[in-house]
Amino acid sequence: MWSPEMQARGSVGTQLLLLLVLGAAESAPGAQRRYTPDWPSLDSRPLPDWFDKAKFGVFVHWGVFSVPAWGSEWFWWHWKGEGLPQYQRFMSDNYPPGFSYADFAPQFTARFFDPDTWADLFQAAGAKYVVLTTKHHEGFTNWPSPVSWNWNSKDVGPHRDLVGELETAIRKRNIRYGLYHSLFEWFHPLYQLDKKNGFRTQYFVAGKTMPELYDLVNRYKPDLIWSDGDWESPDTYWNSTDFLSWLYSDSPVKDEVVVNDRWGFNCSCHHGGYYNCEDKFQPSSLPHHKWEMCTSIDKRSWGYRRTMSISDVADESEIIAELVQTVSLGGNYLLNIGPTKDGLIVPIFQERLLAVGKWLSISGEAIYASQPWRVQLEKNESVWYTSKGSAVYAIFLNWPENGELSLKSPKTTSTTQVMMLGIQKDLEWSTDPHGGLLIYLPQIPPSALPVEFAWTIKMTGVE
Structure with a gap:
């Protein structure tokens, strides 16, 4: 028969063992983390x-x-x-x-x-x-x-x-x-x-x-x-x-x-x-x-x-x-x-x-599951950027009168490709004298554009 002292020691031992088990469970891979009320x-x-x-x-x-x-x-x-x-x-x-x-x-x-x-x-x-x-x-x-x-x-x-x-x-x-x-x-x-x-x-x-x-x-x-x-x-x-x-x-x-x-x-x-x-x-x-x-x-x-x-x-x-x-x-x-x-x-x-x-x-490709890019806005052009994987998206709110979109932030490489979401073929582009990107927008009637406002340029191979 156990004495009260032995029972107490057994109880403490059981508590210690329980704490060790709980601690192991807490730190085990995939264990549910517990959050305290603070x-x-x-x-x-x-x-x-x-x-x-x-x-x-x-x-x-x-x-x-x-x-x-x-x-x-x-x-x-x-x-x-x-x-x-x-x-x-x-x-x-x-x-x-x-x-x-x-x-x-x-x-x-x-x-x-x-x-x-x-x-x-x-x-x-x-x-x-x-x-x-x-x-x-x-x-x-x-x-x-x-x-x-x-x-x-x-x-x-x-x-x-x-x-x-x-x-x-x-x-x-x-x-x-x-x-x-x-x-x-x-x-x-x-x-x-x-x-x-x-x-x-x-x-x-x-x-x-x-x-x-x-x-x-x-x-x-x-x-x-x-x-x-x-x-x-x-x-x-x-x-x-x-x-x-x-x-x-x-x-x-x-x-x-x-x-x-x-x-x-x-x-x-x-x-x-x-x-x-x-x-x-x-x-x-x-x-x-x-x-x-x-x-x-x-x-x-x-x-x-x-x-x-x-x-x-x-x-x-x-x-x-x-x-x-x-x-x-x-x-x-x-x-x-x-x-x-x-x-x-x-x-x-x-x-x-x-x-x-x-x-x-x-344009959802540029929105859902996207991330902020290193630059968010080109103020002079009302262009907002997002990114996803290796793609960078430039969403421009105002259609330029001359049909040429000038982007200062993207840096081109030998693999740069440019397209507009909703239009299948790639767009032509060149670099401007200051190292920016000049994109030649499609020459089509406004009614033929994929959206009525906020058009999205998708770029790959840019930095």
């Missing part, structure tokens, strides 16, 4: 490479705010939080006295929402990932959240799991699926209580934010989590590092999932996965960290607006120029549309997305 560990995680290769995604802002469809998706806050006179006037002119924001929810019907039609459009647009709003700052969830009773798309409004239906359609087309989720909610009583307490309590985080994030991951296994609504409090209030530690180490998507940088007011452009930094962020030079530009076809709103005019809509050439610039500077381009309360994507948004898809069907 930024040095979390920030050391390599970004899954699918995201950098994807380059282009579609953002979808959809919720109860799509019912008033006036002003922007911040309607409730402008009306009740700030009490802006134009919003109060809009309500008194169009709705009966006592009409509350919650009364909009039954009108959020999604009656014509066909997830396969959406997914076909996004595929035709050339999108490699789609990010859907699961919950905006209004708190209404587009899935049957277990902690959002009677304020979700299953209990009221569509009576459908919108997140789940779109997931099925998107995955059938091998497009990556991302979920936008707002950490905070303007008028949730628990959030207001935590705010009143100077964020020294976490009633809202424990009762609402974290249960929903864990539920979204376990239920839909997203490829991307697009966090937002973080700016009023630090990551320590949100328990962001605990969640990300689980997400990277133990969740069902630990190897593939990508996140952004909005996990507390101290995180943006500093911590997380890739960086958004701010809405419509556009760096002027090549950043040292993977980033994404999110922008909206409607320049004045992310959600659908009934009063949107054509002057508010970004045109095709503007969108494609932004895409080119973003990818040249190492970023991804996430382009937003706002569906109607019925679940329709209005024709002008469809047209813009299809224009991007048409352009990418010719």
Whole structure:
């Protein structure tokens, strides 16, 4: 029979042996690395490479705010939080006295929402990932959240799991699926209580934010989590590092999932996965960290607006120029549309997305899975560069009047070849007196060109 001392020694020995085994497993080839709930560990995680290769995604802002469809998706806050006179006037002119924001929810019907039609459009647009709003700052969830009773798309409004239906359609087309989720909610009583307490309590985080994030991951296994609504409090209030530690180490998507940088007011452009930094962020030079530009076809709103005019809509050439610039500077381009309360994507948004898809069907070789080149921009010519393997791509935004494109940066060699994407034969070229490359563009009518704007020159054998 063992004495207590022997049992204790045996217990210690067992613990040491267990630690050795775990340590060996951790260091074994192919072992899953574990990430601790602190930024040095979390920030050391390599970004899954699918995201950098994807380059282009579609953002979808959809919720109860799509019912008033006036002003922007911040309607409730402008009306009740700030009490802006134009919003109060809009309500008194169009709705009966006592009409509350919650009364909009039954009108959020999604009656014509066909997830396969959406997914076909996004595929035709050339999108490699789609990010859907699961919950905006209004708190209404587009899935049957277990902690959002009677304020979700299953209990009221569509009576459908919108997140789940779109997931099925998107995955059938091998497009990556991302979920936008707002950490905070303007008028949730628990959030207001935590705010009143100077964020020294976490009633809202424990009762609402974290249960929903864990539920979204376990239920839909997203490829991307697009966090937002973080700016009023630090990551320590949100328990962001605990969640990300689980997400990277133990969740069902630990190897593939990508996140952004909005996990507390101290995180943006500093911590997380890739960086958004701010809405419509556009760096002027090549950043040292993977980033994404999110922008909206409607320049004045992310959600659908009934009063949107054509002057508010970004045109095709503007969108494609932004895409080119973003990818040249190492970023991804996430382009937003706002569906109607019925679940329709209005024709002008469809047209813009299809224009991007048409352009990418010719020029995608210079975009998808590309890398920034040693030079990103030739300012005098509005030429942006990307590269892939031994090929260098020069995307020029303005067609030169004399039909000759002058490139200062590429250095020619004895094996240099030049062509335009969408045209089979090689182009003629020469070196200019300063050692640059002079390319003689095809002498064909504009209608015969492969694309209407942002033409791509592919060069091999250049340095």
